[in-house]
């Protein structure tokens with residue numbers, strides 16, 4: 195143990211792992227232009243007592259879906275279904291803002307090809323709303339947590355445009371959830387989207403905004419149409435927990451994974467392609483950590499009541515209404531460095547547990563990469 199603090203977290207994690215029931219998790223991700231989505235998938239796929247029911251990708255690049263499949267397969271989830279919005283493109287990320295960050299989705303998709311969508315099979319991904327409906331219909335009532343982790347990397351930040359058409363939108367973080375709420379009965383469930391969510395989902399966790407007030411947030415207007423995100427936030431039936439930019443911005447992680455992680459780990463390689471040997475903010479890993487484990491030692495709620503109001507420009511404002519007790523925003527309960535040490539520890543343990551597992555397999559998951 196490097197520090198008593200770390201020892202404390204390992205111990206509390208163990209105690210909780212032994213006492214808590216498995217959580218059903220669905221992740222809605224824009225795995226594309228920031229690598230913390232990949233870190234979040236590592237956590238979701240390797241944390242014990244988590245059933246990853248589905249992954250819905252909300253950025254329509256075929257490489258985003260294929261990379262998600264490759265990562266999940268590596269960590270022992272080759273059949274977790276993946277949905278993605280259509281029409282698909284072969285878009286790849288290019289950092290024309292700082293020239294500092296690298297593209298990783300196509301490389302991870304190719305080098306670690308596997309799972310339900312191996313290289314060349316992106317078109318076989320589910321329609322995301324259909325996948326949501328199937329996964330929810332098959333889950334126990336009140337058992338599902340949805341983690342919407344999104345676009346807050348600030349690389350593509352530009353002002354909202356009123357003329358943007360939501361149908362043509364290529365970037366849409368809450369759009370899929372809006373469409374889910376708006377869906378009608380199908381072969382999976384006779385319930386409409388609103389009632390299906392109401393019956394099956396225990397909590398929606400949304401990365402986006404600032405608390406108690408936030409400037410225009412990509413997650414809220416990134417669809418090109420704030421009314422879609424506002425619809426989700428204002429009409430979601432049940433508990434919603436928000437994590438603002440401030441929560442993960444200064445929690446810098448990935449360093450130990452890059453330095454000490456297994457050489458053939460796909461998320462280690464994603465970090466290396468994206469930001470070699472330089473730690474990154476942890477917005478999405480922290481949201482997934484909360485979604486899987488709750489407040490624990492890391493978080494506290496910043497409010498006891500009230501709700502989030504999304505404004506037409508994509509900014510947000512907390513309305514301190516004492517009669518509403520279903521919406522909360524997260525604050526870190528520990529300092530940034532302690533939170534980072536916790537996430538880095540989970541990254542390393544997750545990556546290493548998979549290497550151990552594949553050593554005993556006849557077909558190691560990451561046989562493609564030779565260093």
Ligand SMILES: *[C@@H]1O[C@H](CO)[C@@H](O)[C@H](O)[C@H]1NC(C)=O
Nearest residue numbers: 256281282283284285314316
């Ligand atoms: C993407 O690339 C694949 C493989 O080269 C190709 O089959 C597919 O048609 C491309 N899709 C688009 C939308 O360009």
Ligand SMILES: *[C@@H]1O[C@H](CO)[C@@H](O)[C@H](O)[C@H]1NC(C)=O
Nearest residue numbers: 288289290291292349350352
């Ligand atoms: C970066 O590229 C995008 C897409 O090609 C373009 O819309 C944007 O204006 C570019 N930004 C800069 C700073 O060159």
Ligand SMILES: *[C@@H]1O[C@H](CO)[C@@H](O)[C@H](O)[C@H]1NC(C)=O
Nearest residue numbers: 346347348349351409439443
């Ligand atoms: C985004 O980047 C701009 C320019 O670098 C900076 O001024 C702004 O504070 C950043 N916003 C967020 C939300 O990180």
Ligand SMILES: *[C@@H]1O[C@H](CO)[C@@H](O)[C@H](O)[C@H]1NC(C)=O
Nearest residue numbers: 356357358359360419421422
């Ligand atoms: C935004 O979406 C709403 C609901 O679908 C629609 O009524 C409105 O016209 C859209 N606005 C724009 C600017 O596209």
Ligand SMILES: *[C@@H]1O[C@H](CO)[C@@H](O)[C@H](O)[C@H]1NC(C)=O
Nearest residue numbers: 375376377378386387388425
């Ligand atoms: C879908 O959204 C439209 C526009 O907001 C609304 O009129 C309609 O009732 C919704 N349908 C369902 C099934 O929720």
Ligand SMILES: *[C@@H]1O[C@H](CO)[C@@H](O)[C@H](O)[C@H]1NC(C)=O
Nearest residue numbers: 444445526527528529530531
């Ligand atoms: C994290 O770091 C930022 C920037 O130094 C600081 O403003 C913030 O208070 C820190 N958060 C915590 C929980 O210590």
